[in-house]
Amino acid sequence: MRYKTRQFTFHRTYEMASLVEGCVDNPSSFMEINWKNPDVLKCVSEFSKTSLLHYYIYAVISVELRWDLRKNDDIYEDSEEAREEVEATLRAYGIDYLPYSEFPSSSESDTAEDSPFWQWFRSQEERFELLWERITYEVFHLLFANRAFLLQFNRNCSA
Secondary structure (H helix, E strand, O other), X not given: OOXXXXXXXXXXXXXXXXXXXXXXXXXXXXXXXXXXXXXXXXXXXXXXXXXXXXXXXXXXXXXXXXXXXHHOHHHXXXXXXXXXXXXXXXXXXXXXXXXXXXXXXXXXXXXXOOOHHHHHHXXXXXXXXXXXXXXXXXXXXXXXXXHHHHHHHHHHHHO
């Protein structure tokens, strides 16, 4: 019996794995997991292909990158190179998106203080969530082999 193997892209994956490793020492980072999600509670009580570690990795990646895109939206707005890196990551994972250059920025936004880059991100948010999900599986693949990380993850999770 042949199984289809998963192809990994590993674009920014090591950077995200390092981020997750750095956050695991902070027990408050576990509060970012959506504990109200029934799937999270189910994976804690019985075997699931998507483990609590998956949910933790996704939470850390999504919170950090969303914060970065929001805090530094002026940098992304002014730097074509920075925007290209964001778009290159989406392309690397085969995610369809509307390029920033084609985005019709509106000055009549719900919140006038939002930059055109942040408006673009918000219009593409579900695509970014898909990106973060794909990166999560690659980071899991790397970190699951790190026994010291798993020990620290389990200790802080149980605390």
